[in-house]
Amino acid sequence: METPFTRQIGIEVPLICGPMYPCSNPELVAAVSEAGAIGVVQPIAMTYVHGHDYRAGLRLIRSLTSKPIGMNALIEQSSQAYRTRMEQWITISLEEGVRFFITSLGNPRWVVERVHDAGGVVYHDVTEAKWAEKAVAGGVDGLIAVNKRAGGHAGGRDAEELLAELSPFGLPVIGAGGVGAPEQFRAMLDLGYAAVQCGTRFIATTECLASDAYKAAIVDAGEDAIVHSERITGVPVAIIRTPQVERMGLRAGPVARWMLRGRRTKHWMRTIYALRSLWQLKRASLDTTGTIEYWQAGKSVGRIDAIEPAGEVVRRFAAVLPD
Numbered sequence: 001m002e003t004p005f006t007r008q009i010g011i012e013v014p015l016i017c018g019p020m021y022p023c024s025n026p027e028l029v030a031a032v033s034e035a036g037a038i039g040v041v042q043p044i045a046m047t048y049v050h051g052h053d054y055r056a057g058l059r060l061i062r063s064l065t066s067k068p069i070g071m072n073a074l075i076e077q078s079s080q081a082y083r084t085r086m087e088q089w090i091t092i093s094l095e096e097g098v099r100f101f102i103t104s105l106g107n108p109r110w111v112v113e114r115v116h117d118a119g120g121v122v123y124h125d126v127t128e129a130k131w132a133e134k135a136v137a138g139g140v141d142g143l144i145a146v147n148k149r150a151g152g153h154a155g156g157r158d159a160e161e162l163l164a165e166l167s168p169f170g171l172p173v174i175g176a177g178g179v180g181a182p183e184q185f186r187a188m189l190d191l192g193y194a195a196v197q198c199g200t201r202f203i204a205t206t207e208c209l210a211s212d213a214y215k216a217a218i219v220d221a222g223e224d225a226i227v228h229s230e231r232i233t234g235v236p237v238a239i240i241r242t243p244q245v246e247r248m249g250l251r252a253g254p255v256a257r258w259m260l261r262g263r264r265t266k267h268w269m270r271t272i273y274a275l276r277s278l279w280q281l282k283r284a285s286l287d288t289t290g291t292i293e294y295w296q297a298g299k300s301v302g303r304i305d306a307i308e309p310a311g312e313v314v315r316r317f318a319a320v321l322p323d
Contacts, residue, residue, distance in 0.1 A: 001321040004172040005142065005194040008121050009100050010068055012036035013318045014195035015185065017202045017310070018176060019072030019102060020152070020296075022049040022286070026057050028207040028310055030064035035314035040070035040102055043089045049286070050209065054089055058096040071098045075106035094118045102144060109138035123174065127155030129165045142172040144197055149178025151200045151238045151298030154228065163191055180300030182320040189321075200297045205310040211286055214295050215307050217242070223302035240301070242293035 003014045017024075017032040019042035026046065029039030039061075046057045061069055071093040073086055090101070090111060099120035103111050112122045116139070123142040124135035132143050145162045146155045155162065159175050166173050172194035179185050180201050188196045203210050204218045217240050228236035229245065239245060 001189070001318075003189075003194040005174060008141065008172070009038060009070075011038050013314055013321070014189065015314060015317055016040060016070070016174065016195060016197040018197040018199040019045075019070075020199050020203065021045045023199075023203050023208055023210050024072075025050045025207075025209040026052065026060045027064065027209070028202060028205065029069055030061045031205070031207040031310040032202065032314060033061075033067040033069050034065035035311035036067075036318065037314045038068055038070055038100065040072050040100075041093070041098075042072045043086075044074075055092050055096065058093065058098070062096070068100060069098060070100035070102060072102045072104065073108075073111050074104050075108060075111060076104075090114060094120065103135075103140070107138055108135055108140055112139040123172075125176075126166065127153075128157065128162070132166050132169055136169050136171065140171070142174065142194070143169065144174045144176050145193070147175070147177035149299040150176055151226075151296050151300075154236065154238045154298065159188060159193075160191055163193060167192070178299045180303035182317045184300070184303060185317045186320040198300065200300045201304055201313060202310055203297070204304050204307045205313060206307060207310045209286070213293075217293070217295055218297055218301050218304055219307060221297065221301040223299045226297060226299050226301065237296060238298050240293075240295045240297050242295075244293045 001014060006012065006014050013036045015037035017028065017037065017039040019040040021042050022045045024042040024045045029041055032039035043054055046052050047054055052060065073090060075086065101111060101115050101120060101122045102125065103122055104125040108122060108124050115122050121141045123144050124140045125144045125146055126132040126135060127146050135143060143166055145166055147159045147162050148154050148156055154177060159177065163173055174195045174197050175188040175193035176197035179188060179196050179198050185196050200218060202208060204215045221240050225241050226238050227241045229239050
């Protein structure tokens, strides 16, 4: 099936394996791309969780597939050291032939300028029109519409409402959130999305290096098991409700809430949350004992009932596309 997105990127199936901290290991990215969709590298997961030198990790992916892959640039204003590291990752990605980039959490203009100079394409994560307007002003080529059923940082609108809000910008829009089965994939495309981004569905695959306990929790969970916690990044993040999550609580504490409201202090508080959550989510994802029950996931869990190869997921989704 051809869409504006598949033509831009040069892929066969309008499906993205979204970038996931901590679950985007090279083998998963490669398996999705090799099957005709596109996998996206999350550089912090690549280096911090899975232990690869960034360039070496990209070359590992290239040893497994020659098909297009993407890269995720988290560009929220942070320290100069982090900005320098992100610039290095983008440079290496371009040098290694990556031409599709997803930006998140900041002004994408500087990424767009660098990527466009190399002939690449940039899409930006948005949850509503006001963020899309800033991204379009920054020159992006398309939008990723993160709806309220997504894992991670979910939006507040349903898929149909969000597409109606973003379509007037005149760019291709990719639907993200709540898709765990082929019929849901086809329904998103029928709404008018140029492609669909899935995350949780690809955690429950054989190539993903997440723990067996994490994958089993996704298979076993229903939609009502997904709750939103402020205690990971300071803003609501979709996770699976477990006894540990219930004991911890979902709301940020009073001091954290006060800091998150301040123009300057919110960056300090988010940094504190980020450092803590990077370690906590890494431990939970790779824990083989099943005792750390702290797992991100979206409402697509309601339609995920098996752990299977990533390529098989892509093929089953592709089978429902029109001829």
